[in-house]
Amino acid sequence: MDKKKVLITGVSGLVGSVLAESLNQEYEITGVDLEESRQIPTVKANCSILQDILPAFYDIDTVIDLASNPDQFSAWDVIHDVNLKCTSNFLEASRISGVKRVIFASSNHATGMYEFDSPYSEIVKGDYRSLEADSIPLITTEMPVRPDGPYGIAKAFGEAAGRFYSDQYGISSLSVRIGTLNSEGKPINERQFATLLSHSDLSNLFQKCIEASSNLKYGIYYGVSRNKWRFWDVSNSEKDLGYSPADDAEIWRKG
Template identity: 45%
Template sequence: MSEKKVLVTGLAGKIGGIIRSNLSNKYSLSGLDLKKVEGFQTTIGNLSCLDEILPAFEGIDTVVHLAADPNHQGGWETNLDNNIVGTRNVYEAARISGVKRIIFASSNHAIGFYPLKDNPYKQIYDGDFQAIRHPVNPLTTDLIRPDGYYGVSKAFGESLGSYFHDEYGISVICMRIGWVMEPD
């Protein structure tokens, strides 16, 4: 059996680098990015242009979608082009190409207002441990509560994944990534 072919959008980024160093011996990795990644087949393309990125998906088993504007305080325009239109194009290119699974890199910012607005999580976030009343109810992460346009874009990606699973049968895994520090 041949190695599974995995396309990583954002292969040149921080998390892409972690994937390169930890998974390249287990999978046949390729990249879709704005710049070439040495040692890996890389398609150079802007996610906001479906026709530009579509060739990268040919023959791919799994897509790991990391590429995005990572600025969690970014404005509407950058999130619309890079994170919303780009994510839609990744899902659509995967569907057209017959990709079986998409792993979407979401963010804690999709639910970011929970710890900023609601006690006891706000009290924990602020370090006000004396004010916490017990028992503490577990934090539900089922409902989105974005803390900015970046969080909105990640919540959109999760919802789009649900749609592509239900409508087209593509396996979609959404991972809410928090803080990534090297080496992780």
């Protein structure tokens, strides 16, 4: 059987490299990025310019959209010029090219303001004194977005835009609110004991998004490992995608 053709925008970055490495056997993967990927045939183009990226979308089954400025503290002008344009262009290029499924790299920063409320504010500081891990009320994707800045607002925009492309054009549109995917693959501060997404859980989650039934037209999923102090609900990824995370950041706790 022919392999599915998967295009990854932003393929040369951290998340893109992990996905390219793990999914390359299973799928025919190509990329579009400002920089050449070391692993994957890449169209070198700026996702802020629709005409330049269109050729990369030709004959593609599924697009994973990662291209953006990933700095959560980005100022509005960067978000306007890069993130919002890259997001709207990837959706438009997908529509024009007849792509059936898009998977948008959203972020936990679409709901980051919840972290200023108790008990999340204590958890992100590593202050567990009055808490029990099993009884933390989980933040679900049904709850209202509460972005914590322009970067998070742009991710909420991408989720809403994806919903429009699903409703209006029938494109299956899934968004993954990635927690923390770092190059170390382990927590490097207190918050990451709650928010870490291991490389292996990332790859499995995105593969399940690629493979999900074509009847699944829309969904938002938190991308977080099975961390003891996780405060995002992942039960809908089990229900919709048949996937639940495996790794627990707690194994890296010293002492």
